[in-house]
Amino acid sequence: MSDVVVQEHATILPLLSRALHQIRSTPPRVIASPATQPRRAAVALIIRVAPPATYPISPSTSTQPVTNDLAGFFNLDWVVAPGARPEILFLQRENPQESSNGGRMNETGQGSREAHVAFPGGRTEADDEGGMYTAMRQTWEEIGLDLAEPAYLPIGQLDDREITTSLGKRLLMILSPFVFLQLTPHTTPVDPAPGTTLHWVPLTELMPDILTARRDKGKKKQQNELREQRPRWSSVTVDASSRLASRHSPILRLLIRVLVGNMTFPAIVIDPAVTMSVTSLPADEKSIDAKRARLETGHSAPHLPRRRRGNGELKLWGLSLGMTLDLLAQMTPAANTNATGALVPPEAASDSITIPVLAPSLTSVLPRFSYPDVNFWIWVFGKRYREVVRGWEASVHAGGVNDRRINWTGSALNTFYAAVRKALVVVIVVRAIWILLGFVFGAWLLFW
Numbered sequence: 001m002s003d004v005v006v007q008e009h010a011t012i013l014p015l016l017s018r019a020l021h022q023i024r025s026t027p028p029r030v031i032a033s034p035a036t037q038p039r040r041a042a043v044a045l046i047i048r049v050a051p052p053a054t055y056p057i058s059p060s061t062s063t064q065p066v067t068n069d070l071a072g073f074f075n076l077d078w079v080v081a082p083g084a085r086p087e088i089l090f091l092q093r094e095n096p097q098e099s100s101n102g103g104r105m106n107e108t109g110q111g112s113r114e115a116h117v118a119f120p121g122g123r124t125e126a127d128d129e130g131g132m133y134t135a136m137r138q139t140w141e142e143i144g145l146d147l148a149e150p151a152y153l154p155i156g157q158l159d160d161r162e163i164t165t166s167l168g169k170r171l172l173m174i175l176s177p178f179v180f181l182q183l184t185p186h187t188t189p190v191d192p193a194p195g196t197t198l199h200w201v202p203l204t205e206l207m208p209d210i211l212t213a214r215r216d217k218g219k220k221k222q223q224n225e226l227r228e229q230r231p232r233w234s235s236v237t238v239d240a241s242s243r244l245a246s247r248h249s250p251i252l253r254l255l256i257r258v259l260v261g262n263m264t265f266p267a268i269v270i271d272p273a274v275t276m277s278v279t280s281l282p283a284d285e286k287s288i289d290a291k292r293a294r295l296e297t298g299h300s301a302p303h304l305p306r307r308r309r310g311n312g313e314l315k316l317w318g319l320s321l322g323m324t325l326d327l328l329a330q331m332t333p334a335a336n337t338n339a340t341g342a343l344v345p346p347e348a349a350s351d352s353i354t355i356p357v358l359a360p361s362l363t364s365v366l367p368r369f370s371y372p373d374v375n376f377w378i379w380v381f382g383k384r385y386r387e388v389v390r391g392w393e394a395s396v397h398a399g400g401v402n403d404r405r406i407n408w409t410g411s412a413l414n415t416f417y418a419a420v421r422k423a424l425v426v427v428i429v430v431r432a433i434w435i436l437l438g439f440v441f442g443a444w445l446l447f448w
Contacts (some may be wrong), residue, residue: 008204012086012331014114016203017074018046019330023156023179024070031160031174031407039173041132041163043121044147045088048182048200049268050276052083052303057185065150065183067425074155078185087200087276088324090117091143092314094195115312116236118320119201119239119271122171131157143198144191147180151188155179158326161319162410167244167424168417177323190278200276206231206268206316206328208343232269233345236317237262240369242426259431260424261370266345266363268319268324275314327362362409366416377423378416385415 033040051057055078067073078084092115122138124131132154136147147154149335158177164170164244209230240260316324325343332343343360369375392408 004079008078009085009202010082012076012203012207013049013084014081015207015331016086017070019068019327020047020155020179020181022330023158026043026156028176029047029159029407030155030164031156031410033174036253037173039170040124040131040134040176041122041173042124042131042138042176042178043119043323044135044139045119045158045177045323046139046145046147046152046182047088047179047203048187049079049185050085050087050200051185052080055081055083055185061184062186063151063184063188065153068150068153068183070153070155070181073181074181088203088206089120089266090201090270090314090316090320091120091192092117092199094199095367100168116312116318117201117314117316119177119323124281130172132178135176135178142193143196145188149188151182151184153181153183155181158323159409161322162413163319164417165243165412167421168413169421170371173181175319177326179327194277196279197274198278199268199270200278202274203331204230205270205274206324234267234269234315235264236267237264237369237370259428260374263367263369265317265365265367266321268321269317270314270316272312272314318364322361322405325364343414362412363414367420371427374423374427375425378419381419381422382416385412385419388412388415 057078066076073079120139120142121135121144124134127136128137138140139145139147146152156179159180161175161177163172163175164173190198207230239257240263241256243263244260245253247253325417328343344363370377388408388411392412395406395408
């Protein structure tokens with residue numbers, strides 16, 4: 001590990017400590033489920049600090065926490081040791097459309113060969129005691145990680161998110177993200193479901209360079225300049241017809257595909273080579289007795305071979321990207337507007353669709369269309385959306401804090417999707433008129 005990378009990880013630690021303290025002390029904005037749609041879901045954002053590979057860890061502290069105090073944790077020797085790496089857990093599912101998460105966080109683009117990642121979690125069941133219980137239960141069922149153990153500290157909850165249909169016309173469920181911190185240097189044994197791969201991703205891969213870049217001189221400065229910019233923004237392309245028409249209507253889907261084109265969503269590219277990956281064990285090794293024996297002896301999970309998917313890259317997008325940006329925004333100093341703005345993709349920053357700097361997670365759910373005229377008409381009908389964004393920013397600037405009594409995110413999404421619906425109607429009508437005129441003109445040339 002180079003000195004530059006070591007210093008970057010060290011720079012993340014105080015930002016992470018600040019974010020976790022802020023999440024713990026700030027009540028989340030909780031959205032009550034309407035009587036017409038009581039469905040809810042919850043996910044777990046699990047964070048750990050991996051000590052340097054050569055750092056001596058005593059067996060007594062390997063899987064048993066020394067402290068359950070958040071401030072004390074960031075003063076532990078192995079946490080502040082040079083080379084300690086803050087990481088966050090993502091899952092990669094072989095067949096994400098059959099996952100239990102629901103919503104759109106696991107959907108893939110049409111014909112896409114890319115691998116997408118998400119957080120462990122899923123829908124709330126009738127006998128669940130609450131959202132945190134749902135997140136813990138789903139994590140145990142999917143990857144065999146027991147967040148109720150002393151090795152994990154519940155930090156708090158991020159703001160609830162509304163999961164709607166593609167154009168925001170119908171509420172599907174309310175999603176609650178919960179943040180957990182691993183208090184031990186080694187992760188307790190895991191047991192991923194078949195087809196599931198765990199990726200511990202360094203937070204430095206997700207944070208903007210403006211927060212992690214060094215201002216060293218000489219050789220280190222040259223290394224910083226040659227380092228690839230972080231985060232690595234890309235996009236995921238989704239067939240618009242898959243979102244706007246029933247899969248049982250092939251003719252309608254073909255018509256929408258021709259008239260509307262594709263939608264693109266921002267995504268962060270993650271190189272699998274920088275992650276610590278864990279795959280599911282063979283069936284004969286996945287016995288409860290073996291797992292219990294490892295827990296009783298205090299041994300960590302055996303090293304499992306990293307899954308190879310050619311040169312494929314992982315992509316973080318959709319709801320998972322939005323929740324990640326919510327977490328990263330907590331790590332960004334409020335006064336540093338340049339750093340907060342760096343959480344918005346460069347394309348979105350220069351786009352006609354205004355993205356509020358104070359809510360970079362909105363960029364994860366605001367699509368662009370492949371046809372420029374669709375984007376133009378969205379801008380034309382987006383006056384109300386821009387008014388909501390300006391009101392949101394004025395509220396924050398005037399009071400110094402976000403007015404959490406107002407669902408600014410929901411209002412922004414509702415007004416944006418209203419503009420999208422109007423734009424699509426205009427585009428389809430205009431295209432239909434041009435097609436009709438083309439047939440009339442062709443008939444005139446043919447018969448006259």
